[in-house]
Amino acid sequence: MPALQYGRETGRDKLECRRCGAQFPEGQATDDGWHYVCPECEEGRGIGDGLRVC
Secondary structure, X not given: OHHHHHXXXXXXXXXXXXXXXXXXXXXXXXOOOOOOEXXXXXXXXXXXXXXXXX
């Protein structure tokens, strides 16, 4: 599963949390590719609602 781990670390897009302002790769915000949560504050949830694409 090295390819899966590589994808989680780098992600495809960079996201920004609307709650705390943290920026991080998309792959760090999801475990399943469907649900997204800010890895810093865990309050920003969902792309478009709590997270936005940079």
